[in-house]
Amino acid sequence: MKDIDYSFVTYSDSLYINKDNNYISYNNLFAIIDGVGRDYLGKKAANLTRETILEIFFKYLEENNSPGDAIFLSLKEANRAVYEERLRIKEKMAVSVCILYLQEKIMYFSHLGDARIYAFQDNELNQLTRDHTLREEDPFAERRYDDPRALQALIKGLGIHENPEIYIKKYPLDKKGSIILTTERLTERVTNRDMLWLSKKIRNPKKMGxxxxxxxxxxGGDRGFTLGIIRFGIVPKWLKKVFSIYLIYFLVIMAIVFGYISVYHDDNYRKTGSKTAGPVVVEELNVDNTGLANKEETGSPESVNVSAVRQPIILNSRNEKKPVEPVAPTDENIQSKIAERVASAEMDIAEKSDINNFNDIKNEVQVFLMDWKSAWEASAGEDGDMDSYISFYSDEFRSGRLDKKQWADDKSKRNKDKKWIRINITDIRVSEPDAKNRVKVKFRQEYSSSNYSVKSGKTMLLxxxxxxWEIISE
Known part of the structure; x- marks a missing residue:
């Protein structure tokens, strides 16, 4: 998604400054990272999280082109890094994080802790996340705890549990709107109603921040927080400049054209004495030769017998079109027409044959996909049948930088950790075969398992x- 503008700001000690370790804004990946821990530990956990996410996310995205999986794995690796560091130094530290990735008109997002994501569309502000705090997770917490700080304790976050539950969600984006990322501390003073009102009034992300x-x-707010605002559906600045330049050129050209027309019009009026140019009329005077002779002999104008006829002659520079004489058809023409019709009929028969063959290919591909789906579902768990699933892939198959064997080993390890897998395929579209007898297949895939679920579009080359049929790439 290219038509976006964004601004991130970190507020701390009555000053607002940008601190890169508290957020990510790179290549359509955005995140708020809030470290928790005394002294330097919170900052250390935030730095560790940021470095891990940037490394894992784009590496996996480049190899597999799956934003949902990339977010899941990057959060899982970041949690492992913070959790192991916490055990190593034997100090309490954690990270509250919200992360999103924009791809076309879809937003993939996830969060752990009390970092929040809001979506502003159609003049409505929706909170897409729910705080993983004691107050939100335990309905009776307010009765059991008198200290309000205890209610804000994180139940989930990076580094708290060895294997936290990570859920990836998708959110459709309209043509225009904005996404707001922040931490819970901002909403202690600024309400959702305040953010809704400001989203309606202010379009510039930096000014709104x-x-x-x-x-x-x-x-009266005095606690630090980080805020990110992303506007989408805007006209890019470079496009505005290009439009302005072309508009200036257009106005200059139009001024020149109108000036030329005006000068030409005045010049034509001076030459002809008329504002409209019409056909030229020449009067021809035909005089009888006899009358002229009599005039010369007698010298008397009264005796002259003159027959003068004025005949206008209209000069037209355009050539008149002559009627086309009909040509009788010849035997050669008739034979040519018959040959053309025979060739056309043969082409129609060939096209119908190609259509029937293509329909057979589409049916074969659909059966192949259903078998592939069943094999994928049967590959989950320790006793899963990975061999059957991998047999659907060609020896030429590659996934990013991985060949078939490397990809199969990685897939086998991940599928063993899953208790079950469910796949749903819809909107299947098959291209016509190319010269190498390959077809491109596009469809919508709904993937769900015991620890992860995502909906996405998929493209296969068979x-x-x-x-x-075998899979070359996906």
């Missing part, structure tokens, strides 16, 4: 070898 910080300060 400064306004929210000032509002937070005026309401080849038919020895009467059997």
């Amino acid at each position: 400064k306004t929210i910080v000032e509002l937070f300060r005026r309401k 080849i038919k070898a020895e009467e059997r």
Whole structure:
């Protein structure tokens, strides 16, 4: 998604400054990272999380082109890094994080802790996440704890549990709107109603961020927070400049054209004495020769017998079109027409044959996909049948930088950790075979398992070898 603008700001000690370790804004990946821990431990956990996410996310995305999986694995690795560091130094530290990735008109997102994601669309502000705090997770917490700080304790977050539950969600984006990322501390002073009102009034992300910080300060806020605002569906700045340049050129050209027309019009009027140019009329005077002779002999104008006829002659520079004489058909023409119709009929028969063959290919591909889906579902767990699933892939198959064997080993390890897998395939579209007997297949895939679920579009390249379809890439 290219038509976006964004701004991130970190507020701390009555100052607002940018601190890269508290957020990520790179290549359509955005995140708020809030470290928790005394002294330097919170900052250390935030730095560790940021470095791990940037390394794992784009590496996996490049190899597999699956944003949901990339978010899941990057959060899992970041949790492992923070958790192991916490055990090593024997100190308490954790990270509250919200993360999202924009791809076309879909937002993939996840969160752990009290970092929040809001979506502003159609003049409505929706909170897409729920805080993983004691107050939100335990309905009776307020009765058991008198200290309000205890209610804000994180139940989930990076580094708290060895294997936290990580859920990836998808959210459709309209043509225009904005996404707000922040931490729970901002909402202690700035309400959702405040953010809704500001989202309606202010379009510039940087200006809106400064306004929210000032509002937070005026309401007595003194705790630090990080805020990110992403606007999408806007006209890019470079496009505005290009449009302005072309508009100036257009106005200059139009001024030149109108000036030329005006000068030409005035010049034509001076030459002809008329504002409209019409056909030229020449009067021809035909005089009888006899009358002229009599005039010369007698010298008397009265005796002259003159027959003068004025005949206008209209000069037209355009050539008149002459009627086309009909040509009788010849035997050669008739034979040519018959040959054309015979060739057309043969082409129609060939096209119908191609259509029937293509329908057979589509049916074969659909059966192949259903068998592949069943084999994938049967590959889950320690006793899963991975051999059957991998047999659907060609020896030429590659996934990013991995060949078939490397990919199969990685897939086998991940599928063993799953108790079950369910796949649903819809909207299957098959292209016509190319010169190498390969077809491209596109469809919508709903993947769900015991620890992860995602909906996405998928593209496969299949080849038919020895009467059997195989996957070359996906």
